[in-house]
Amino acid sequence: MPKKEQVFAGRKVSEAGKKNAGAEKPVFRKRERSAAPAERTKKWKAGELTGRETFREKSRNKGRVSAAEMRLLTGSRLDLPVVVIAILTAVFEALGLLLAAAHTRETVGMDSLAMIWVIVPLGLVSSLLLPRIMHMDALIMALTNFLCGVGIVTLCTVSPLRGNRQILFYAVSLGVMVLMTLLVTRIQRYHLLTLFLMVAGLAILVLPLIFGKWNNGAKNWVSLPVLGSFQPSELVKISVLFALAYYFSAHRTFIQMLPALLFTIACLIVLMLQRDLGTALIYYLSTLVVFYIACGNIPLTLLGAGGGVGAAILGYRMFAHVKVRVAMWKNPWSDPTGGGYQIIQALLAISSGGLFGMGLGQGTPEKIPAYYNDFIFAVICEQFGQIFGVLLLLLYVIILARAVTLINRSRRSLTMLLGYGTVAMLGIQTFMITGGVIKLIPLTGVTMPFLSYGGSSMLSCMAMIGILHGITGKQQVETKESMPGKGGNYH
Amino acid sequence: MSAWYSVLAMGFGYLSAAIILLIVVISIRKTVKDRGIWKRAAAGQRQLEYAGELVVLGGGSKRLPAGEVLSVPYEGTIGLASGCDVVLSIRRLHLRAAFFWVEGQRMYLVPVQREAIQVDGEMLRPGDEAVMTTGARITVNGVSMELHLYESPGLETEKLEYPYVTRARRIQAHRGRGSGIGNSGSVRRKEKGRKKAEENPER
Numbered sequence: 001m002p003k004k005e006q007v008f009a010g011r012k013v014s015e016a017g018k019k020n021a022g023a024e025k026p027v028f029r030k031r032e033r034s035a036a037p038a039e040r041t042k043k044w045k046a047g048e049l050t051g052r053e054t055f056r057e058k059s060r061n062k063g064r065v066s067a068a069e070m071r072l073l074t075g076s077r078l079d080l081p082v083v084v085i086a087i088l089t090a091v092f093e094a095l096g097l098l099l100a101a102a103h104t105r106e107t108v109g110m111d112s113l114a115m116i117w118v119i120v121p122l123g124l125v126s127s128l129l130l131p132r133i134m135h136m137d138a139l140i141m142a143l144t145n146f147l148c149g150v151g152i153v154t155l156c157t158v159s160p161l162r163g164n165r166q167i168l169f170y171a172v173s174l175g176v177m178v179l180m181t182l183l184v185t186r187i188q189r190y191h192l193l194t195l196f197l198m199v200a201g202l203a204i205l206v207l208p209l210i211f212g213k214w215n216n217g218a219k220n221w222v223s224l225p226v227l228g229s230f231q232p233s234e235l236v237k238i239s240v241l242f243a244l245a246y247y248f249s250a251h252r253t254f255i256q257m258l259p260a261l262l263f264t265i266a267c268l269i270v271l272m273l274q275r276d277l278g279t280a281l282i283y284y285l286s287t288l289v290v291f292y293i294a295c296g297n298i299p300l301t302l303l304g305a306g307g308g309v310g311a312a313i314l315g316y317r318m319f320a321h322v323k324v325r326v327a328m329w330k331n332p333w334s335d336p337t338g339g340g341y342q343i344i345q346a347l348l349a350i351s352s353g354g355l356f357g358m359g360l361g362q363g364t365p366e367k368i369p370a371y372y373n374d375f376i377f378a379v380i381c382e383q384f385g386q387i388f389g390v391l392l393l394l395l396y397v398i399i400l401a402r403a404v405t406l407i408n409r410s411r412r413s414l415t416m417l418l419g420y421g422t423v424a425m426l427g428i429q430t431f432m433i434t435g436g437v438i439k440l441i442p443l444t445g446v447t448m449p450f451l452s453y454g455g456s457s458m459l460s461c462m463a464m465i466g467i468l469h470g471i472t473g474k475q476q477v478e479t480k481e482s483m484p485g486k487g488g489n490y491h
Numbered sequence: 492m493s494a495w496y497s498v499l500a501m502g503f504g505y506l507s508a509a510i511i512l513l514i515v516v517i518s519i520r521k522t523v524k525d526r527g528i529w530k531r532a533a534a535g536q537r538q539l540e541y542a543g544e545l546v547v548l549g550g551g552s553k554r555l556p557a558g559e560v561l562s563v564p565y566e567g568t569i570g571l572a573s574g575c576d577v578v579l580s581i582r583r584l585h586l587r588a589a590f591f592w593v594e595g596q597r598m599y600l601v602p603v604q605r606e607a608i609q610v611d612g613e614m615l616r617p618g619d620e621a622v623m624t625t626g627a628r629i630t631v632n633g634v635s636m637e638l639h640l641y642e643s644p645g646l647e648t649e650k651l652e653y654p655y656v657t658r659a660r661r662i663q664a665h666r667g668r669g670s671g672i673g674n675s676g677s678v679r680r681k682e683k684g685r686k687k688a689e690e691n692p693e694r
Contacts, residue, residue: 079521081517081518081520081521082521084513084517085514085517085518088510088513088514089514091510092506092507092510095503095506096503096507099496099499099500099503102496102499103496103500139518139521139522139525143514143518146511146514356501356504356505356508357504357507357508358500358504359497359500359501359503359504360500360503360504360507361496361500362497362500383504384504384507384508385504385508387508387512388504388507388508388511391508391511391512391515392511394515395511395514395515395518398515398518398519398522401522402518402522405522405525405526405529409529412565412566413566
């Protein structure tokens, strides 16, 4: 507690004011309220006003927000565009899974048919009902569901067993998303939560180093008796986000930011030891973005970016597989059957799809290594076409842009940084894998958010969406409390 | 069956392109429309973003004339630096002179530098915590301002344990170490000198 505390209760009463306090209260003449404005409003609503009068009413109400519009914004009312998107998603999923079942015509395929009764209701409930109950952003939810639907339909066609498992991951992830939304909305002790997440995050991040096995040049997976096989670096993303947001929010000196920076550096070191360079890059760039947003210190941010470039050069010199990836990015045709095989097959798949694709289940996606996780974007472009692929990327942009709009209205720096960190992480991950698949940047082994096969990836991505919903929920509750009848400026 | 499947798959491909195009168009339209509504809502109801405002009453410069209204967010810093949440263009003011936060209908102000900050005529020292309500008059280096806090019904921010100001930071400020930004060393030296002078008045 501070040594000295003073309470000032507003302006002091002047001597003249004290004298007047005992005097008789002035008598005000009550003015009769005219009924004309109410009648005019009734006429306007009924459409009985003349053109000039309507214009006057409109200009009077210009700049105000109607109660109906506010109900739409706060999620209290079903929004027609969201309903349309939810229905379109349901149609896409149902028809896609029917075709997938017809394509495989095996027991596994028939399972996909049964899964229609799981995924379609789940999508509709989460798009239409959850936003109303929990004050989530309905548009982000509907678009996320569509992306998940595209991933599931594609997986059910190219690898039915993985597709069916992905539906289960999706269902579990929706639960995690709801939990995360509740956590962000209700939590009051961020300090304890952040400390717990940091300790738990570091503890599970080192597990692959102890129990993991080398797979595709990295040791980032671990298989535990009860939990099964999972990728800890995906789950630790949430810990990093909370640590950055908490320690960067108001502790604005460099020293006070250190716990978060040290935690991130420790995570990066562990990831480097695991040789999971893609995830390390996501952590690093997200930290840089949040750091810049928190303090706006350009020299320090540039210094951090310079350090990253130095580390990248060092990594290039130290790790042989990084050298191979850069060489294959420059010219994959130099080794078409070895290191360049992945990129060449992905590029061939995208080009063979053409503008409208070869059709669901057509083509040869299984020729691409890791077609069900890292290279799923190439498979989607082959089957649905390049136009579909571009529009899919546009959906990511819309989700992130919408999230930024929502975050900007946040009242506290902690929630704002949490939101920006989430947006940065999702955006960087999407850019890295899409850029890698289309040979824009060197390939890094990360998953495509919401589309790729994998429980850990789906879980972390949906948890991040839960964080965004939590921030939105807080704002919507606050907005709802200032609705008409509570002092809001609405008509 | 294979030929029929190919036809169906191609048809589904075109349908998917139409569906995603429709979804993109609807989403963009909704996003633009919502952004417009939010803008209007924020303009009509400033308490969505700000907790209140500081009205300059007098003693200011050309850059901070009397009548100027400065929006006050829910937490932040006050100072001369453009990075501060409330920028006061007052001569000889520190880059970050004080930090503040708003809980319920009260604003808490903690100076971190030895500025001439007065609240309702009372001088504040670094680390002192001034609790103000609407109508409080703040004077910084001769510039007087009046605080107006917006009414925000139903907001229970008092219960929250946000990390915007920690106990350690308040103590640090009280010791004259500031917030770690600015010329904290000179402040500390001055503070030490003052304490020594108080302890040994003969010297």
